[in-house]
Amino acid sequence: MGTVWSLVIIGVAVLLMLGIKLLGSPKTARWGNRLAAIGMLVGLLALPDAGGDPVWQRDWNLNYLLIVSGIIVGLALGALGAYSVKMTAMPQMVALFNGLGGGAAALVGGLEFARAAAVPPSSAAAMLFATLIGALAFTGSVVAYLKLNGKLERPRLFRGQHIVNALLFIATLALGGWLTLHATGGGATALLLLLAALALLFGVALVLPIGGADMPVVISLLNSFTGLAVAADGLVIGNLAMLVAGTLVGSSGTLLTLLMCKAMNRPVGNVLFGAFGSGGSGPVAAGALAGKSVKSIQADEAALLLSYARQVVIVPGYGLAVAQAQHQVCELAEELGQRGVEVCFAIHPVAGRMPGHMNVLLAEANIPYDQLHEMEAVNPVMERVDVCLVIGANDVVNPAAREEPASPIYGMPIIEADRAKAVIVLKRSMAAGFAGIDNHLFYKDNTRMLFGDAKASLTALVSQVKAS
Amino acid sequence: MDTNLLFIFILAVIVGFEIISKVPSMLHTPLMSGTNAIHGIILFGGILTLADAASPVALTLGFVAVVFGAANVFGGFMVTDRMLQMFKKRK
Numbered sequence: 001m002g003t004v005w006s007l008v009i010i011g012v013a014v015l016l017m018l019g020i021k022l023l024g025s026p027k028t029a030r031w032g033n034r035l036a037a038i039g040m041l042v043g044l045l046a047l048p049d050a051g052g053d054p055v056w057q058r059d060w061n062l063n064y065l066l067i068v069s070g071i072i073v074g075l076a077l078g079a080l081g082a083y084s085v086k087m088t089a090m091p092q093m094v095a096l097f098n099g100l101g102g103g104a105a106a107l108v109g110g111l112e113f114a115r116a117a118a119v120p121p122s123s124a125a126a127m128l129f130a131t132l133i134g135a136l137a138f139t140g141s142v143v144a145y146l147k148l149n150g151k152l153e154r155p156r157l158f159r160g161q162h163i164v165n166a167l168l169f170i171a172t173l174a175l176g177g178w179l180t181l182h183a184t185g186g187g188a189t190a191l192l193l194l195l196a197a198l199a200l201l202f203g204v205a206l207v208l209p210i211g212g213a214d215m216p217v218v219i220s221l222l223n224s225f226t227g228l229a230v231a232a233d234g235l236v237i238g239n240l241a242m243l244v245a246g247t248l249v250g251s252s253g254t255l256l257t258l259l260m261c262k263a264m265n266r267p268v269g270n271v272l273f274g275a276f277g278s279g280g281s282g283p284v285a286a287g288a289l290a291g292k293s294v295k296s297i298q299a300d301e302a303a304l305l306l307s308y309a310r311q312v313v314i315v316p317g318y319g320l321a322v323a324q325a326q327h328q329v330c331e332l333a334e335e336l337g338q339r340g341v342e343v344c345f346a347i348h349p350v351a352g353r354m355p356g357h358m359n360v361l362l363a364e365a366n367i368p369y370d371q372l373h374e375m376e377a378v379n380p381v382m383e384r385v386d387v388c389l390v391i392g393a394n395d396v397v398n399p400a401a402r403e404e405p406a407s408p409i410y411g412m413p414i415i416e417a418d419r420a421k422a423v424i425v426l427k428r429s430m431a432a433g434f435a436g437i438d439n440h441l442f443y444k445d446n447t448r449m450l451f452g453d454a455k456a457s458l459t460a461l462v463s464q465v466k467a468s
Numbered sequence: 469m470d471t472n473l474l475f476i477f478i479l480a481v482i483v484g485f486e487i488i489s490k491v492p493s494m495l496h497t498p499l500m501s502g503t504n505a506i507h508g509i510i511l512f513g514g515i516l517t518l519a520d521a522a523s524p525v526a527l528t529l530g531f532v533a534v535v536f537g538a539a540n541v542f543g544g545f546m547v548t549d550r551m552l553q554m555f556k557k558r559k
Contacts (some may be wrong), residue, residue, distance in 0.1 A: 074538020
């Protein structure tokens, strides 16, 4: 192992850490990503083989032909995915890339195990860990991808699934443990295949029962799993850059998962092992709302309310993105701004299909990020807001989270739209939100409903504001 | 196992926790996507495994690992960049 490579590793590790650090602020995020990419490229070009010589200086043979063509094929596929994906489908794309990384980690761990003649238990454990976790992350991510694409929409739970999952888990662990201690000969390869198959199955069984709303948490968790599998592969191969990068992703991914769960007010165990919405809270909410009706409003009246307001807060939800109305909402905000109305956007931490997803979607529509405020910044001043315009959001503005201890979302932090002087809700119909529960906000005295497709309603609002 | 490696592992865990702890939720999606690209470093592992592969099975599976790893690392950085280029301040 040359000193050159040791120095390169230090540089790569620093670039990756700086990169992740810079990703944490909107001003520097793009440079953070670039720094990390540069670090990766430098590491790739300087990569040494097991003997310590740079990989790229060896003689060309079949192996190297395969390496180069594999990189080209992967690069083409990755670029195709990265540049063709719609911003609304971003969570799926992340899941898919994560699955690929997990699959690669499993293959590397498995191949190293199969090739090694006699392995000390510590190395065998690292190889098997990479195989197991990588395979689990692979199938888990693919199932998450399918779910977010709407191909497996409903949570699937059969009787005794928890028991089956637990048995699968124990079987996988037991086999892994046995293989760690008896890792020799041809028989081990057959058992390795069995282990990989069990892990693949476990990934499916783990993610299949989880609902679509919880998928981002699952993707984040699988992301950190892949990181750990990569770190284990780094140990096996003796590549410190892989060890450091994988561990960084593993630990930061774990923390990110916990932060997301906190924003949704759900313990992580609850996400993984309890299907959402199984509690019988529907009747309670219906009883409280019996005899109440919603008041609807037309676009012209809503436009008047908006144009003569001093301060307007817009609360966008995933419904806005589904209706592809980001550009219309941007136009409305600009139009109101020109009339002297103070407009800002209040973004709930879990708005969209993934935390921060809504910010990406609004940024795509050219809304500057300093106009996007976090929930904590808007709630304290909500009483001074003249009109709160809720577009395609539901659960994140549901006061039941504050008022109804029986509600499944009780305790979840919400944007307190109901405390504004007036609330206008743009909504297609009275259908319940992702959590499948009634929203008391719609029945409040100061709330008006503007029914219809969000895009059409916003277009009407813009032209009415212009006319008034 | 080498204690130096353990030392590096523990340091990396702590650094990973620290650099994420104060990130606003507006950047969670790009952050997830960016760290996702970083574990694409498994491409290195795929290359080294394929470099020493001998049997047809090992060559095939190693090739798949390299394709997967390359798609993960290149696609991941590109898609993150595509997202972040849209974050602009008010003119």
